[in-house]
Amino acid sequence: MGAELTRHVKRNLVAYIALLPMAVVVIFAYLGTMAWSVRLSFSSSKLLPKNDFVGLTQYFTLFDTPRWLTSLGNLVIIAFFFLLICFALGCLLAIFIDQNVRGESLFRTVFLYPYAMSFVVAGLVWQWVLNPDLGIQHTMHGLGFTGFVLDWVVNPKMVLYAVIVATVWHGSGLVMALILAGLRGVDTEIWRATRIDGIPTWRVYLSIVLPMLRPMIITSLVLLSISIVKMYDVVVAMTNGGPGTASEVPAKFIMDNLFERANIGLATAASTVMLVTVLLVMAPVIYSQYFRKSGRAS
Amino acid sequence: MIGMKQMVAVSAIALMAATGVAKAQEPLNAEVIHWWTSGGESAAIKVFADAFNAAGGKWVDNAVAGGSAARSAAINRIVGGDPSTAALFNTSRQYHEIIGEGLLNDIDEVATKNNWDKVLPAPIAKAVKVDGKYYAAPVNIHMPLWIWYSNAALSKAGVEKPPETMDEFFAALDKLKAAGITPLALGGQRWQENSLFSAMLTNVGGGTLWKSVYGDKDEAAIRSPEFRKVIETFISLKPYVDQASPGRNWNDTTALLIKNEAGFQVMGDWAKGEFKQANKEIGKDYGCIPGLRPDSPYVLGGDVFVFPKTDDAEKVKAQNLLVEIMTQPDVQVKFNNLKGSIPIRSDVDVASLDACAQLGMKIMSDPARQAPDASQMMEESVYGSVQDIVTELWNTPMTVDQAVERFEKALKG
Numbered sequence: 263m264g265a266e267l268t269r270h271v272k273r274n275l276v277a278y279i280a281l282l283p284m285a286v287v288v289i290f291a292y293l294g295t296m297a298w299s300v301r302l303s304f305s306s307s308k309l310l311p312k313n314d315f316v317g318l319t320q321y322f323t324l325f326d327t328p329r330w331l332t333s334l335g336n337l338v339i340i341a342f343f344f345l346l347i348c349f350a351l352g353c354l355l356a357i358f359i360d361q362n363v364r365g366e367s368l369f370r371t372v373f374l375y376p377y378a379m380s381f382v383v384a385g386l387v388w389q390w391v392l393n394p395d396l397g398i399q400h401t402m403h404g405l406g407f408t409g410f411v412l413d414w415v416v417n418p419k420m421v422l423y424a425v426i427v428a429t430v431w432h433g434s435g436l437v438m439a440l441i442l443a444g445l446r447g448v449d450t451e452i453w454r455a456t457r458i459d460g461i462p463t464w465r466v467y468l469s470i471v472l473p474m475l476r477p478m479i480i481t482s483l484v485l486l487s488i489s490i491v492k493m494y495d496v497v498v499a500m501t502n503g504g505p506g507t508a509s510e511v512p513a514k515f516i517m518d519n520l521f522e523r524a525n526i527g528l529a530t531a532a533s534t535v536m537l538v539t540v541l542l543v544m545a546p547v548i549y550s551q552y553f554r555k556s557g558r559a560s
Numbered sequence: 561m562i563g564m565k566q567m568v569a570v571s572a573i574a575l576m577a578a579t580g581v582a583k584a585q586e587p588l589n590a591e592v593i594h595w596w597t598s599g600g601e602s603a604a605i606k607v608f609a610d611a612f613n614a615a616g617g618k619w620v621d622n623a624v625a626g627g628s629a630a631r632s633a634a635i636n637r638i639v640g641g642d643p644s645t646a647a648l649f650n651t652s653r654q655y656h657e658i659i660g661e662g663l664l665n666d667i668d669e670v671a672t673k674n675n676w677d678k679v680l681p682a683p684i685a686k687a688v689k690v691d692g693k694y695y696a697a698p699v700n701i702h703m704p705l706w707i708w709y710s711n712a713a714l715s716k717a718g719v720e721k722p723p724e725t726m727d728e729f730f731a732a733l734d735k736l737k738a739a740g741i742t743p744l745a746l747g748g749q750r751w752q753e754n755s756l757f758s759a760m761l762t763n764v765g766g767g768t769l770w771k772s773v774y775g776d777k778d779e780a781a782i783r784s785p786e787f788r789k790v791i792e793t794f795i796s797l798k799p800y801v802d803q804a805s806p807g808r809n810w811n812d813t814t815a816l817l818i819k820n821e822a823g824f825q826v827m828g829d830w831a832k833g834e835f836k837q838a839n840k841e842i843g844k845d846y847g848c849i850p851g852l853r854p855d856s857p858y859v860l861g862g863d864v865f866v867f868p869k870t871d872d873a874e875k876v877k878a879q880n881l882l883v884e885i886m887t888q889p890d891v892q893v894k895f896n897n898l899k900g901s902i903p904i905r906s907d908v909d910v911a912s913l914d915a916c917a918q919l920g921m922k923i924m925s926d927p928a929r930q931a932p933d934a935s936q937m938m939e940e941s942v943y944g945s946v947q948d949i950v951t952e953l954w955n956t957p958m959t960v961d962q963a964v965e966r967f968e969k970a971l972k973g
Contacts, residue, residue, distance in 0.1 A: 504806050
């Protein structure tokens with residue numbers, strides 16, 4: 263066993279040396295800073311990092327902060343609707359385009375284009391569209407429909423859905439592109455066989471084609487989930503967390519405490535909570551993607 | 561890590577070489593980090609730069625857009641060991657922790673020479689003096705809670721004279737509403753909502769309550785009927801604000817007064833810049849109310865420069881020269897006229913200041929009416945929680961009892 267290992271290392275020595283810089287970067291730049299943040303969350307750091315240890319105090323304060331709890335609640339609502347709508351819409355768009363429509367490349371470009379835009383721009387555009395003084399409501403009033411109300415960005419009860427609309431608009435093109443790529447990879451023989459068997463098209467998509475696209479589906483879900491967790495710029499551009507704290511999100515809570523409120527301890531505690539949440543959500547996905555598959559293969 | 565050290569060493573050598581060369585002609589290089597980038601602001605800081613250059617220095621301007629970004633940049637440079645000569649902060653507790661860590665040079669030499677104990681208003685002196693030593697040079701005083709009004713809007717609504725008491729204020733709001741004008745222009749952003757609340761605290765509660773709630777964080781004061789009255793008054797202002805308020809920028813909000821579409825706005829004296837740019841005149845087109853009671857406190861905010869620790873004698877000399885120049889009476893008047901604020905010292909010639917600034921100077925000359933800004937009385941994180949409560953109070957149906965509970969927890973916690 264030991265001899266085998268030495269041989270293995272010797273044979274691949276060059277490869278290991280070549281990988282070394284990347285390993286150093288990963289260990290110090292990524293894992294190191296992550297560990298440093300987690301460490302700081304157990305300190306009483308305010309403006310400057312401190313090296314003391316205060317146990318879980320910051321975490322208790324964190325979960326006693328109404329704004330943090332609001333942010334978490336908002337994130338759950340956004341995650342649910344955003345994932346659901348974005349994914350369903352993306353799949354449908356892909357399937358429609360897959361019907362060999364005329365001007366396919368035009369549609370593809372149009373649907374994917376929002377994704378090329380930064381979240382800040384997307385947020386600002388939707389802020390203007392939904393702003394009662396500038397956007398659709400203003401136009402409708404100008405046309406004489408004075409009873410028309412579309413005040414989502416200024417209405418605390420609806421503002422989250424305004425954010426969801428903007429993010430869905432931004433993200434569904436990505437799902438479309440990924441799923442479409444998968445659809446194009448489906449063997450035409452399968453389509454021919456189902457046609458001979460007389461299976462309705464919707465049934466083929468639902469029961470045969472989509473299950474075949476599992477990797478694409480998982481990839482798009484992972485990408486969407488990541489954009490939910492790091493959601494910050496779109497909220498800042500669109501509502502800045504308002505009205506009140508109605509559209510606050512965790513990432514904004516972290517940034518505010520880090521840079522405006524000189525509260526590094528609380529901010530790192532919040533980011534640690536986010537990190538753990540992400541790991542908990544991602545673990546099963548990563549497991550099923552990589553480990554189980556390679557286990558089956560060997 | 562070794563690479564990093566080498567890089568620092570190389571750049572240090574390069575820097576020494578550069579300063580060595582520079583020493584021959586320009587002995588006093590001063591790099592100043594600040595966030596004054598808008599038209600009026602950059603014109604104002606140019607007064608400092610010109611005066612400093614005229615006194616034999618060389619001003620190296622390092623403007624970073626956005627207050628918190630500029631402060632982060634300054635702090636990162638300080639912690640990283642490559643600080644600027646001077647950096648801008650608000651007159652608050654933002655820089656007290658870096659003083660505590662021993663990362664700033666004191667400027668006692670200049671302060672004593674110029675008798676700061678006498679010329680500075682007490683709250684400002686308290687904000688820049690830590691453990692008996694001056695660590696920051698105040699350059700201006702902003703009063704963040706002025707009440708601005710549009711003359712045309714008021715006269716259109718039949719309000720004959722600007723209100724002087726809270727009752728008159730509400731009567732005017734009602735008249736404006738009846739006339740179909742937005743009575744109160746508010747930008748629904750956290751800090752603007754907070755300004756409105758602070759104005760209610762100073763005008764309904766008065767200076768004593770302001771200091772006992774925010775300064776002493778006194779439980780009895782927080783639970784007092786007077787503070788409840790403040791919260792109630794704040795809530796009762798909600799119907800006077802237009803629907804498009806949430807998220808609106810302060811200058812877009814001031815524009816509503818300029819266009820005579822709204823009656824009043826609570827905003828700092830920097831709002832004057834917007835009126836001036838629109839060629840509006842104080843007295844004719846718009847006016848300023850310092851408070852709604854005869855003894856309303858004059859809240860002293862503003863900006864200071866801090867001077868990061870250095871042992872380099874040349875740099876210390878540059879820092880002291882900066883302090884000297886920035887606080888000179890004539891530079892002060894010139895600078896503050898452009899910035900919209902008032903000078904930090906009472907011994908200046910007020911003749912060239914505008915009417916609102918002169919009024920402010922007059923009120924400030926009474927020590928009893930001077931009051932520190934809320935940010936000088938609590939840590940940033942505590943103040944942040946207070947602002948969270950205020951914005952929730954404004955935007956949700958929070959009750960007075962709940963608000964009192966939350967205030968007590970935030971201030972005492």
